[in-house]
Amino acid sequence: MSTVANAQAGSRAAVHTPFLTPGTRVATALAVLLAQVGLAIPAVLNGLFQEDLHTTSAQLTWISDAFLVPVTLLELTFGVLGDLFGRKRLLIGGSLLMAIGEGLSVLTPRAGASNTGAISLLWTGQALTGIGAAVIFPTTLAMVAAGTHTVRDRARGIAIWAAALSSGGFVSPLLGGLVTKLHWGGSETAVWRWAFVAVGILALISMAVATLAQNSSAPEGRSLDWGGQITIAVSLFALLFAVIQGSTWGWSNGWVIGGFIAAVLFFALFITAERRSPAPLLRLELFRSRAFSVNSIITVIGMFAFLGTAYTTSIRLSAIQGFSPMKTAIAFVLLQGFALVLMPLTAKVIHSYNPRWALGGGFLLISAGDLWAATRPASDLSIWPIVGPLVLIGIGFAFALSGVTAVAVNTVPGHLAGMASGTTSQLRDFGFTLGPAVIGAIALSRAATDIQNKLAASPAVQSALAAFDKSAPPEVAGAVHSGPLGANAIPGNPLKALAFAALDHAYAMGYVVCGVAALVAAVLAAAGLSGTGHRPLVTEESLAD
Structure with a gap:
């Protein structure tokens, strides 16, 4: 019988961990859901950040990236710390850090004459929350890997972990939409702070549940490096x-x-x-395995494509079309809810078939959905034109996320679970961080050029702008940060009408870039992972060769 345990038997360094207890399953699932909620919550609130804090486009990008950057930088480090000092302690500590960070974010004041102080406090809070998430992502995956000893159990454990992570991606916008809809005595724009209150409470609950988890570690051969x-x-x-x-x-x-x-x-x-x-910190010999190396490249490119898609969708619905957070949340349910619904099917696929089919098929669906979404104009002020594309992307992501995780964890010896989990998490979140950054840079540069060209070529528009006391060609951020560009903002204002059209075309290009990236990931999976089964492709003996 082919099992992960059998492949680990010859390694002196392998640390036996009992099968996952129910408390560990619940604690890891809740914690990774929490971390993903914290990662995704700013996206649905972009429009409210703009109105309340008067952010520029760069400041808006850094609200999300203040969380994502420490996640990307520190996941390998916390994979080591979990191996050395025990993963249960880190799970509890990561949840506590997230609670503290969200508490700081809640204290963000409304912008006065200058928004620098308010934005700086929000960035600090999100950075601290991101450090907590950097603890949780590799720690939870390592706990799942350490406690599953057969192919079937590991496939099920990874599917549950991936479903919990993806569920956080749609719970967060629902949560954000709900608290902003209730108002709770605040102004319509200021109540986004309650979303961070809710995440902080969830973090405290996760910390309490983490005390029920079993501990695991693998200190041999590991150091702080x-x-x-x-x-x-x-x-x-x-x-x-x-x-x-x-x-x-x-x-x-x-x-x-x-x-x-x-x-x-x-x-x-x-x-x-x-x-x-x-x-x-990272054994470079792991990359001797073609499967591990190709999967690493696929993870970065594919996760860039997915979060770039989510970022583009968020900007389109909230900042351009002016949708409410609750309406914007519908898109994120479609993007990330299918991982939960399809969990039994994804578990079966990664257990019974070559992982390249889950990876290749998943990213192919994401590519098709992105390219379809690029053809849907934002001038149709409804969510319905992009529902079909978002369904394709969501189904694709359910298979792709389980696939990249399964290949990464299953291709290394068991005692390197912490290293593999940290590497996979860091590569995934590096791709996630690049998504908003690259797509934002491409879209805003394109929109700024488009606006400037149209202003220079149209005396009629210049005359109309003069009537609005607009004497100079605007930056895109200046055209946007005064509020969403939806239907109610356009009539009678040529500047906002011009910005609306420019940003519509620019973020359509964002969908195209993400679609091409997802297609590249699908091709790499089909061509580079042929012959990859469920056996560990990197053993202690091959590392020593």
Whole structure:
């Protein structure tokens, strides 16, 4: 009988962990749902952030990325800490950090003459929440991997974990929509703070439930590896900083160019540090496996495509069309709800068939949905034109997420579960972080160029703008941050009508970019994972060769 346990039997370092207890299953599922709720909650509130805090486009992007950047930087590190000191402690601590971070976010004041202080406090709160999520994502997956010892049990455990993570993606907008709809004595724009209150309460509940989980660890051969942690953190931060700020400062800006150079330099230092370390943060030998290497590339590209799609959809519905948070939430239910509904089917597929079918088919559906959505104009002020595309994307994501997770975890020896979980989580969330950053940069640059060209070519529009006391060509952010550009904002205002059309076309291009990325991921899965079954493709013996 082919089992994960059999492949691990020859490894002296493998640490036996009992089968998952019900308390561990509930605790890991609730915690990863919490982390994903925290990640996704800002997306549905983008329109309210703009109205209440008067954010620029760059500030709006950094609200989400203040959460995502520490997640991306620290997941490998917390994978090590869980192996060394026990994953149950980290699970409890991660939930506590998220509760504290959401509490800080709630204290964000309304913007006065300057919004700098308010935005800075919100960024700080979201960054601390992101650190908590960076603890939770690899810790929960490592606990599932350590407590499942057969292919069937691991497939079921991964499917439940993936369904809980994806469920957080649609629970968060429903939660955001509900609290903003109730108002609770606040103004319509200011009540977004109650959404963070709700997430903080969920974090405290998760912390309490985590006390019921079983502990696991795998300390042999693991160390803090400070050289590896510092170099990879600096490299990723420099890259993300350059990508995010490039759209605002310009790609020829010295700081942006310096960011890209620093990213390459420190990544080279990371490789050097890992080769010399006796207990590396990431064993580079893992990439000798074609399946592991290809799956790593697929994870980054595919998750970029998915969260880029979610970001594009959020901006289209909330900031451009002016939909309420509750109406915007419908889109996120379609995007991420299918992972829960299809959980028995995804578990069966990744257990019974080659994982490349789940991966390739899932990303192919995401690509088709994105390219279909790109043809639906935002001028039709209804959600119905994009319901079909979002259904395709949601079904595709259910299979793709389970597939990339299964390949990553099943292709390494059991005692490297923490490393594999940390690597998979970091690659997934690196792709997630790139999604809003790259799509935002492409869309806003395209929209700004479109507006400037139309202003220069149309004296009639310039005359109309003069009547509105608009004496200079606006930045896209200036056209947007005064409020959503939906139907009620357009009549009689040529500036907003112009911005509406420009942003509609720009974010349609965002769907196209995501669709192409998802298609690339599907092709890589079909071509690069042929022959991949359920056996571990990296063993302790192959690592030593």
